[in-house]
Amino acid sequence: MTTPTKDEPVSDTSSSSGESEPSKHIKTNTEKKTFSCDTCDSSFSHQTDLKRHLRKHTGEKPYSCETCGSSFSLKGNLKKHMQRHTGEKPFSCDICDSSFFQRSHLKDHLTIHTGEKPFTCGTCGCSFSAKTNLNRHIRIHTGEKSFSCHICESAFSRQADLKRHVRVHTGEKKFSCEICKSSFSRKETLRGHMHTHTGEKPFSCEICGSSFSQQANLRDHVRVHTGEKPFSCEICGSSFSRKLSLNIHMHIHTGKKPFICDVCGYSSSLKGNLKGHMRKHTGEKPFSCQICGSAFSHKASLKTHLSIHTGLYTR
Structure with a gap:
């Protein structure tokens, strides 16, 4: 074995082909990108990379989960998904006991400890610890609602909101009260319901001091003071402070007696x-x-x- 000279750097990592990591990186950046996508302007050095990219356009998802049937365009995404079934969370926080499925989730979590908020909204100046939170916030300014219900025409700015909405159609109520067995479609509704058992009323009116077990009830109550009636009947023009009151009123027009x-x-x-x-x-x-x-x-x-x-x- 010869001792390397001053001009010959030593690499302590090598690929299976014998190439050092720095040389692989240089090769990747200097290789000619001869494989081009016919749909968009993207181009790639390897045909396999182009093949993976094309799935974005075709919607092909060849990698399926044997447990729940979910399918993915990339094998790596399937591997990450499988951790949800196995419960494996390989990325742990050194400060607290939290652990995560993905490294990016750990990275976002660490900003809780550091207080770092590197992602700033160019419109209003609000800052966020995670880019996903910033992207979600920006939709408030743009009014973008890219998540649409396939059953009705409702659209939402967040996928989580769409997911909750779909339960209105399916009737799914996955959140159950352990005390009275009542079930709810939304976790926050269950949380509010629990106050009926504990007697807790954490939501108080700043005008009259009345307190409520659920924030929605406080919101309805405040309209007594403001006189706001945002829910209007499209048939006769009557307006109401609560959506429930409008729904009940509609029975007059439909003749429905449920x-x-x-x-x-x-x-x-x-x-x-x-x-x-x-x-x-x-x-x-x-x-x-x-x-x-x-x-x-x-x-x-x-x-x-x-x-x-x-x-x-x-x-």
């Missing part, structure tokens, strides 16, 4: 009406007079009764 009594067949367009009707069968009288103790099945009946004591008749 709330049916199991005892006598009575039907109503309003759930509240059915609830009041059921008291005829159960004998329940939840509205009590605090003066004389008389009880009534309807709140309106209690109001009428109170006029006996006050002398004021109220409808």
Whole structure:
């Protein structure tokens, strides 16, 4: 074995072909790119690279997961996907115990510890720790909604939002409450539901101090103060502060009465009406007079009764 001279660099890594990594890199950058894509302007040094690239245009996905059937255009992507089934997370954070499927996810995670936010929005100046978060944010400015529902015409700026929306059509409710077994299509809805068991009401109105278990309920409540009624009927022009109120109102036009009594067949367009009707069968009288103790099945009946004591008749 000869000792290398000063002008002969030593490489401690070599490829299977005997070429050093630096020489391989130089070769890659100097090789003529003779294999061109007929669809776009991309060109490649190797035919195999062109073959892989063409799958972007053809949509071909020859590598399939034997576990769930998902398919991929690249073998490397299939390999990464398989880690979701095996639970393998080979990339670990040296600072905390978090581990990740992909190196890029670990890289994004590390910015939590460093506080680094290298990706900045050119429109408003907001900065982000991950490029994917910046790309998602930019759609707020552009209004781009590139993720479309194949069932209806709804479009979304985020794939996650589309995924949640599709559950409206499929009826899938994958998030279940361990206490009462209620199920929900969205994780955040389950999280809000859990407050009904704990009694927690973390969302407070800044105007009147009322508190709510779910943020959506607070949002609906605030419209009582603002007078905002963003949900309008396309038939008669009536507007409502809550979407649920609009949906109930639409039964007037459609004649639909989806709330049916199991005892006598009575039907109503309003759930509240059915609830009041059921008291005829159960004998329940939840509205009590605090003066004389008389009880009534309807709140309106209690109001009428109170006029006996006050002398004021109220409808």
